[in-house]
Amino acid sequence: MGRPFMSKSLLPGARALALIVLLLLTFAKAQAQSIGDSFLPLPQKLALKSELVALGEKLFYDTRLSHDLSLSCASCHELTRGGIDLRDTQGVRSDRFNAPTLFNVGLHFKYFWNGRAETLEEQIELTVRSPTVFNNDWSRIEERLQGDASYRPLLQRLGSGKKLNAELIKKALAEFERSLVTPDSRFDRYLRGDKEALSHKEKSGLQLFKSLGCSSCHQGALLGGNMFQKFGIFGRIPADRMISPRDLGRYSITQKEEDRYVFKVPSLRNVELTAPYFHNGAAATLHDAVSIMSRAQLGRELTDDEREQVVAFLKTLTGEWRGRPLK
Numbered sequence: 001m002g003r004p005f006m007s008k009s010l011l012p013g014a015r016a017l018a019l020i021v022l023l024l025l026t027f028a029k030a031q032a033q034s035i036g037d038s039f040l041p042l043p044q045k046l047a048l049k050s051e052l053v054a055l056g057e058k059l060f061y062d063t064r065l066s067h068d069l070s071l072s073c074a075s076c077h078e079l080t081r082g083g084i085d086l087r088d089t090q091g092v093r094s095d096r097f098n099a100p101t102l103f104n105v106g107l108h109f110k111y112f113w114n115g116r117a118e119t120l121e122e123q124i125e126l127t128v129r130s131p132t133v134f135n136n137d138w139s140r141i142e143e144r145l146q147g148d149a150s151y152r153p154l155l156q157r158l159g160s161g162k163k164l165n166a167e168l169i170k171k172a173l174a175e176f177e178r179s180l181v182t183p184d185s186r187f188d189r190y191l192r193g194d195k196e197a198l199s200h201k202e203k204s205g206l207q208l209f210k211s212l213g214c215s216s217c218h219q220g221a222l223l224g225g226n227m228f229q230k231f232g233i234f235g236r237i238p239a240d241r242m243i244s245p246r247d248l249g250r251y252s253i254t255q256k257e258e259d260r261y262v263f264k265v266p267s268l269r270n271v272e273l274t275a276p277y278f279h280n281g282a283a284a285t286l287h288d289a290v291s292i293m294s295r296a297q298l299g300r301e302l303t304d305d306e307r308e309q310v311v312a313f314l315k316t317l318t319g320e321w322r323g324r325p326l327k
Helices: 012-033 050-060 120-129 138-145 149-158 166-178 186-191 200-212 286-298 304-317
Strands: 228-230 262-264
Touching (some): 050 166, 120 166, 138 166, 186 304, 200 304, 286 304
Antiparallel strands (some): 228 262
């Protein structure tokens, strides 16, 4: 049939009009078919080194990484509880930030709330040396671990001559953290074409999430985790919790006034399991978090029904880890 709209027999004006109509039809079709144009499903398979993942998993639970032997990575990132510690900024750590989940962390663009680490390996380095977290140094860690016979089978799988030095520890921990992907949420299935994966209420919540502008910051495969944004575009809420120099966000790194109260946008994957919310744990429930964000970031007060719809959608983002739904 060829391209009838562009037939040479049409007058120039008619051809131009036909081209405009063709472009509009193409745009309308794309809009109609692209409910996931702002979102991507999480990858179901990753190209990782299984030997490194296994070593990293054992290290993840080893308290000898901390100076006083009281903490492991799992202490603040419990994988049986959404990858968090269920606290706001208190508890076993003296760090004043809320511990974010490590699920899907390998897909983030930077690390820590203020983005001070560019890579997972750098995040591990800073955590080990931080006086408010592990407060340790690598020479002490290496001395503690190198004589541990329980690590030998894992090291042998990596090849002869491998030793638990700082480089290998960071590399293995980072590889394990990259493996913590939680695909196959109901929203993933919806994005892959299963239109029955979401209920009518959840679909309404998705449309509201987009129309309100939430997806301007919470998009991509993680629905976040790939940009910085100011917390409190329409007002710093709750202001009484933002009094510490630690709450200044990117400003503490760049010393630029425009970075004051700017934080990494968190991923919303598995968000129903990761309360309390925000860098300071100021929101105790998902409903509270949605209300605060609508006021602080969108300048809008949601109705109870609107909030319920958005929360219903957010709960479809809970995925699976190792073939089992997260709880």
